[in-house]
């Protein structure tokens with residue numbers, strides 16, 4: 001039995017090692033694959049004729065159109081060209097086409113099926129509205145939202161283009177007139193807007209479309225927001241899945257799908273769903289050069305972020321129009337009311353409002369009677385107010401596509417505008433529970449989190465990767481916070497922190513416990529049951545740093561997500577991720593990029609101020625994180641000042657390389673590193689133990705952490721000058737722990753004493769004790785270890801000696 005047990009232990013140990021190696025290889029594979037893809041994209045970019053009009057390609061297996069053939073569609077020698085030109089000027093009152101518009105119009109007029117991927121506000125609508133005006137009969141336009149239809153119809157009416165819509169709330173009378181008109185030889189309207197639900201549910205509509213098709217009166221099928229077809233798209237709508245019927249029934253009618261945010265895999269899916277093949281895809285660069293992108297860290301105190309937003313609106317965006325996006329209907333009401341309290345003309349907008357109220361709010365905002373609209377994502381697609389100077393996200397979006405779409409409401413007049421997102425730790429998990437049911441919801445959310453967490457990569461480059469676009473960082477033109485503060489970050493080794501977090505989660509597994517992100521943060525910061533506190537290594541990082549480390553570990557798969565469902569709610573937990581085992585390997589390290597403490601905060605300049613010589617752009621303060629709200633910055637600044645008073649010149653060194661010259665730490669709040677020596681040396685060179693310190697109740701670990709620097713104590717003030725080089729700066733918390741450890745150690749010593757007396761059956765004699773005490777006294781623990789490691793190491797040695805005695 002014993003042999004079997006022994007072998008089992010060794011097999012298990014070996015297995016563990018193999019698992020670590022497998023995980024390491026998998027990590028390597030992921031890195032290599034992503035590098036390979038980046039290189040392939042680079043090569044593809046170098047060979048393609050990309051410009052602002054990036055490419056014309058087919059998302060499916062169908063062959064792409066040749067460059068020459070494609071260029072032909074930029075011309076004006078088609079039979080419809082004259083009419084197109086004339087209507088552009090006379091009907092739409094525009095003088096020239098924007099990039100890709102003419103190509104798209106010529107392609108659809110020549111009967112090709114087409115996907116047009118163009119950033120928000122670039123003018124996709126013209127690419128189906130102008131052909132509709134220039135064609136016989138009417139065009140069918142499938143649109144996801146009634147509000148979108150209303151906007152378009154309002155606009156078309158204003159330029160005298162006849163357009164109608166059919167949706168669930170259309171009266172019977174209206175529906176009858178529209179359907180009758182569809183088959184007339186001179187159709188009374190040029191565009192018919194319908195929802196996908198109408199196509200799926202109205203047999204009458206389908207039969208009328210059939211008649212119109214046969215009468216050659218159905219000129220085009222337009223699918224607006226075409227990404228909604230795909231289950232991989234961010235706005236997947238099941239009824240869009242049924243739109244394949246249109247191309248199956250009316251194969252000769254050209255289809256044009258429009259979207260601002262579809263990746264190639266989404267388009268592939270759309271192609272299948274819509275039953276089109278040989279589709280030409282025109283992709284314009286996603287880049288909107290007039291938008292300034294910025295990420296700010298959201299204070300856990302909601303008031304602080306509201307104050308920050310309010311102050312932005314009242315100063316930087318004084319008298320300007322903008323949108324504040326929020327997470328929920330409740331947030332929309334609350335944030336709008338908070339802004340109103342701060343004398344800002346703001347109104348809420350969300351799906352649960354009365355349609356009449358929604359229209360009223362929208363109208364007032366469009367006519368500048370309300371300056372700020374505080375909205376959920378219900379307010380988005382099709383909003384075409386040209387002078388939106390800012391789009392602030394009070395909560396991060398659920399994906400990059402969503403963020404791009406929502407922030408894209410800004411600056412549609414081509415003038416500078418700002419897109420600011422407030423990124424908060426707890427918001428990640430609120431959204432996570434919301435998107436858990438979505439196909440790739442978690443993955444998309446983490447990409448958005450990665451966008452926010454990034455301190456070194458251009459925000460545009462992150463979007464470019466997401467939208468499969470080859471990107472040159474120069475294209476940003478310093479119009480994002482990371483480019484504007486390019487060297488404002490340091491690389492930090494967080495391996496030890498990662499091990500501590502993993503240890504807490506392992507302990508939770510042992511105790512059959514699940515930890516929410518908040519619980520994990522608190523546990524790591526030393527809150528929670530005393531029993532747990534004793535068993536884990538508490539961190540001295542500040543709360544924002546703790547949160548940043550945890551998010552990084554989640555992004556890097558050292559941590560994973562776990563959900564539990566009740567009939568009323570979904571709960572989010574953190575668990576060990578696939579790469580957690582790698583941390584068992586001593587040679588494995590985890591490093592991340594973090595905002596350095598030096599330099600100007602990203603939040604200090606906007607798109608408008610970027611080129612303003614009046615604005616002072618010299619570094620004026622020390623920042624801890626990406627553009628914290630001023631209140632938070634002040635708090636952190638205060639901490640830093642305290643710190644610098646204590647540590648003086650060492651701070652510089654520690655910020656760059658971490659305590660002791662290593663690259664361990666990044667911010668001042670993290671400089672309390674415990675370097676324990678149980679024995680200290682007297683002036684005379686004799687070794688003596690650390691004096692027990694009296695327990696001070698006021699110095700709870702929490703309090704000590706809140707003000708880590710003011711309680712810094714020198715372990716032994718009586719050290720001689722020679723031993724000062726080894727002196728350890730430890731906080732009261734650490735000193736307290738050390739005292740506890742010492743008393744524990746003494747108890748063990750007494751136990752050994754007792755055991756040794758019993759075992760050796762000798763009268764109480766100092767000789768036995770001396771033989772243990774001396775080696776114990778001379779224990780010199782390695783530098784740069786934590787208290788818990790010290791305790792473990794001590795205990796191993798103490799029990800080793802006890803075993804010796806037992807023999």
Ligand SMILES: Nc1ncnc2c1ncn2[C@@H]1O[C@H](COP(=O)(O)OP(=O)(O)OP(=O)(O)O)[C@@H](O)[C@H]1O
Pocket residue numbers: 094095096097098101118119120121122123124125126259260381382383384386412
């Ligand atoms: N060729 C052009 N010249 C000048 N302005 C144009 C041109 N084409 C479109 N616009 C204007 O650009 C604005 C945005 O156009 P449009 O609403 O079609 O954008 P979009 O790409 O559909 O955006 P979204 O995806 O947000 O719906 C409109 O005000 C439109 O009048």
